[in-house]
Amino acid sequence: MKRTDFALSKLFFDLQKGPAAAEYRADRVAVIDRYGLEPEIRAAVLADDVAKLAPLVNPYLLRYYCSAAGMPEAEFLEKIRG
Amino acid sequence: MAELAGVFAASHAPLIVRDWHLLDERLKAKLTSAYQRLGARLRSARPDIIVEIAPDHWSNFFIDNLPSVCIGVGATNAGPPEPFMQSFGHPTLAGEPQFAMHLLETALASGFEPSSSQRLALDHGFCIPLWRMEIDPLPPIVPIVINSLEPPMPTIARCIAWGNLLAQAITSYPFDARIAVVASGGLSHSIGEPTMGAIDEVFDAGCIGAFETGGERAVIDYLERALVTAGNGSHEVRNWVAAHAAAGSRGFELIEYLPAPEVYVGCAWASWGPHA
Numbered sequence: 629m630k631r632t633d634f635a636l637s638k639l640f641f642d643l644q645k646g647p648a649a650a651e652y653r654a655d656r657v658a659v660i661d662r663y664g665l666e667p668e669i670r671a672a673v674l675a676d677d678v679a680k681l682a683p684l685v686n687p688y689l690l691r692y693y694c695s696a697a698g699m700p701e702a703e704f705l706e707k708i709r710g
Numbered sequence: 711m712a713e714l715a716g717v718f719a720a721s722h723a724p725l726i727v728r729d730w731h732l733l734d735e736r737l738k739a740k741l742t743s744a745y746q747r748l749g750a751r752l753r754s755a756r757p758d759i760i761v762e763i764a765p766d767h768w769s770n771f772f773i774d775n776l777p778s779v780c781i782g783v784g785a786t787n788a789g790p791p792e793p794f795m796q797s798f799g800h801p802t803l804a805g806e807p808q809f810a811m812h813l814l815e816t817a818l819a820s821g822f823e824p825s826s827s828q829r830l831a832l833d834h835g836f837c838i839p840l841w842r843m844e845i846d847p848l849p850p851i852v853p854i855v856i857n858s859l860e861p862p863m864p865t866i867a868r869c870i871a872w873g874n875l876l877a878q879a880i881t882s883y884p885f886d887a888r889i890a891v892v893a894s895g896g897l898s899h900s901i902g903e904p905t906m907g908a909i910d911e912v913f914d915a916g917c918i919g920a921f922e923t924g925g926e927r928a929v930i931d932y933l934e935r936a937l938v939t940a941g942n943g944s945h946e947v948r949n950w951v952a953a954h955a956a957a958g959s960r961g962f963e964l965i966e967y968l969p970a971p972e973v974y975v976g977c978a979w980a981s982w983g984p985h986a
Contacts, residue, residue, distance in 0.1 A: 638772070
């Protein structure tokens with residue numbers, strides 16, 4: 629049974645709240661830096677590297693996150709399908 | 711003494727609400743008709759209490775504290791937190807603490823260890839079926855969350871056991887009450903995965919066949935095998951399994967099956983006796 633990355637999951641979980649998502653869209657780096665992500669994961673988040681993030685987090689949270697971050701659904705589907 | 715008023719199941723999908731204005735008119739008519747037909751059956755069962763079994767879509771729980779099963783024992787639960795659900799018009803929903811505590815105590819006395827919550831947020835998984843079935847006024851809702859989002863999840867056999875336990879709790883409740891069971895979720899769907907949007911009609915047909923056939927073994931054998939390759943959202947069928955067992959594992963009556971890639975879900979609606 630694979631384990632997901634806790635810090636990444638927590639970031640995505642917290643961004644379900646409207647004000648948090650708005651803050652994230654305004655200053656992504658400031659929010660990310662509160663979560664202590666591993667450097668490689670942090671880089672993947674900043675690069676919108678959905679394929680790299682997918683194995684590290686629950687798929688529902690991944691989808692919620694991409695929506696909260698402002699990624700259009702069509703772009704998310706393209707990225708997740710590789 | 712309480713009695714089981716009926717057992718029902720329906721799919722849910724956020725896009726049924728969030729993107730309703732974008733959906734094809736024929737699809738909207740089919741979705742509306744299916745929910746309304748199921749709602750008519752539920753209303754005719756005249757439930758005093760609805761026990762609703764649904765997943766939690768990260769509204770209440772996170773991986774720092776993730777129950778396999780949680781029973782809502784509060785007098786009040788919060789309505790759906792999702793912005794797209796605010797038109798539902800229920801910022802809170804009444805619970806039924808007396809029956810809920812009886813269910814919790816029956817479970818603990820029978821070797822089950824659920825968590826409990828005095829206030830859950832009932833997200834779209836709980837509220838879309840209630841809304842679209844047009845259950846108004848709503849009777850008190852006793853929510854049961856079965857984890858079907860984050861592995862590992864309860865086995866299908868354990869969901870059968872939970873359904874049997876729920877039936878036992880209903881029939882042993884020493885007050886006059888008509889108690890209906892509503893399962894929400896499934897059938898096949900895939901969310902946030904490379905297969906997102908795919909409907910597995912073969913999986914869905916297998917589910918429907920197993921539930922129609924009745925019994926416990928057919929359901930367990932099929933789902934333990936087929937869920938391995940079905941989309942992640944398909945795991946919500948655990949709620950249907952518990953409902954199936956609560957109904958005595960009799961075969962169900964399928965009211966409608968509608969594979970709807972527009973809302974990402976293989977949608978189905980069904981009821982088990984006594985109103986099947």
